[in-house]
Structures are given as C-alpha cells and as structure tokens.
Amino acid sequence: MKRVVFDIETEPFTESFQNAGPRAEKRKHAPKLRLACVFIQATRKYRYFVQETASELISLLQSANEVISFNGENRVSLNQAAQINLGEKKHTDGRKMSVLTIDELRVACRSDVSQTYRLWKLYKAGKLQIPEKKFWPRTSSDSYHEMGPGEHMPDKCPNCGAMGSLEFVEWDTEGMTDGKLADYEAGFYGSAFCNRCKTEIDFGF
Numbered sequence: 001m002k003r004v005v006f007d008i009e010t011e012p013f014t015e016s017f018q019n020a021g022p023r024a025e026k027r028k029h030a031p032k033l034r035l036a037c038v039f040i041q042a043t044r045k046y047r048y049f050v051q052e053t054a055s056e057l058i059s060l061l062q063s064a065n066e067v068i069s070f071n072g073e074n075r076v077s078l079n080q081a082a083q084i085n086l087g088e089k090k091h092t093d094g095r096k097m098s099v100l101t102i103d104e105l106r107v108a109c110r111s112d113v114s115q116t117y118r119l120w121k122l123y124k125a126g127k128l129q130i131p132e133k134k135f136w137p138r139t140s141s142d143s144y145h146e147m148g149p150g151e152h153m154p155d156k157c158p159n160c161g162a163m164g165s166l167e168f169v170e171w172d173t174e175g176m177t178d179g180k181l182a183d184y185e186a187g188f189y190g191s192a193f194c195n196r197c198k199t200e201i202d203f204g205f
Contacts, residue, residue, distance in 0.1 A: 003041040004060065005068040005120065007112045009034045009105060012098050013160050013197030033057075035102060037109035039117055046110055050102075070116045077167050080131050082115045085122055090115070094167060098198050151187025152204055160197035167193050169200065 010031040017029035036049040036057050049057040061067055070078050079090035091111035092100065100108060122128040150168035157165050169191040171184065183189060189204030 001065045002063060003066040003068065004064045005039040005041070005113050005117045006036060006057075006061065007069065007109045007116065008036045009097055009109060013199075017160075035105045035109055037106065037113045039113045041117075046113070048106055048109075068116065068120050070112070070119070076131055078112060078115060080170075081119055081128075084129050084131055085119055086115060088115075094193050094195060094198075149185055149187055150190055150192070153187070153190060153192050154203055157194040157197060157199075158201055159194060159199050162194065162196040165194050165196040166201070167195055169193050 011034055013031055014029055017026060017031065020026040020029050033049070033051045033054050036054075038047045038049070038057070038060060039045075040047065047060070070081075077090075079093075082088055082090055092104075092108040097105065097108060119128060149170065153166055153168055155166075156163050171190065187204075189202070191200055191202050193200050
C-alpha cells in the first residue's frame with residue numbers, strides 16, 4: 001500500500017480573493033502554494049514541492065492508496081495533540097508561518113508532517129489521547145454541559161468566510177482575574193487563527 005502524509009502552506013489570502021464573488025473569480029485570485037511537504041511511508045523519505053512543481057504533488061497524492069493530513073477535527077490543534085501525545089509542541093505557530101524563509105518553512109512543514117504521522121500511528125494503535133474538555137454547569141438547569149476554551153468559536157472565519165478553517169489560539173491565563181479566567185475556560189470568548197486567510201480573529205467580545 002502506498003501511504004503518504006502531507007502538509008501544505010500557501011501564501012496569505014489577498015483582499016481580492018476574499019472579496020471575489022463567484023467561484024471562478026475566486027479561483028483567479030486563489031493563494032499560490034508556498035511549500036508542501038510529503039512523507040512517503042514505503043521509502044521513509046520526505047519530498048518537497050513548490051508552486052512550479054504543484055502538478056507533481058497532485059500526481060503523487062492521486063497515486064496514493066491512503067493520504068494522511070491533520071484536519072483539526074473537534075477543534076483540536078496539532079499543537080494540543082502533539083503536547084498531550086508526543087510531549088512536544090508544534091515547531092512553529094501557524095501565525096508565524098507566513099514570515100518564514102523557504103528553508104525555515106521546510107523545517108517547520110517537515111516537523112508538522114512528522115508529528116501528524118506519529119499521531120496517526122497512535123490513532124491506529126488505539127492509543128491516541130484527545131484533550132479532555134471541562135464540564136461547566138448550565139445557568140438554566142443543574143445539568144452539566146461539555147464546554148471549554150474555544151467552545152463558542154465560530155465555525156466560519158468572519159474574515160474570509162472559510163468553513164472549518166479556524167484553529168483555537170490558547171491564551172496565557174497567568175495573571176487573569178478569577179472572573180475573566182472562568183469566562184475564558186467556559187469558552188465565552190477567545191481568539192482563533194484562520195489557516196486559510198492567515199489572520200487572527202477574536203470572538204465573543
């Protein structure tokens with residue numbers, strides 16, 4: 001079986017792309033590929049692709065029997081998953097990817113792919129740990145509702161309109177008042193980073 005793991009970084013979304021109407025118009029202004037990193041399990045080798053070799057990337061992905069990538073399902077970030085399962089942080093914060101040189105981006109993307117692959121192996125072995133959410137009481141009843149930081153993060157980026165592209169940004173809670181900490185942990189407000197348009201947004205304010 002040909003199994004590959006990949007990560008892609010694009011240029012930031014432009015205003016023209018964000019404001020474009022029909023899909024065909026958006027396609028004209030779509031951000032270009034900066035770098036893609038692919039790990040091929042059978043050969044244990046990494047390959048890198050840029051805009052000029054994007055067709056080779058597509059062919060490689062199409063030829064694979066299984067394609068693995070981190071999708072942030074259930075609002076769990078790669079950083080959160082890596083810390084709880086691998087004991088390490090994500091190499092580079094997503095917000096800083098756009099300012100990296102191509103050589104720096106190769107290192108960051110390779111790290112993301114490596115972490116994704118190791119997390120996938122834990123998942124297949126039934127050993128993947130998912131960060132637990134805290135339970136907070138509803139104000140309207142005595143029952144408990146599963147909530148936590150980021151609970152009220154929007155599903156759609158208010159900046160570019162992309163669905164499912166937001167990644168919760170954890171705050172440093174040291175120094176917060178008890179009231180502010182309680183609201184934050186209940187998910188009433190916070191920040192998120194959009195992996196599509198590469199911007200950070202605040203919600204619940």
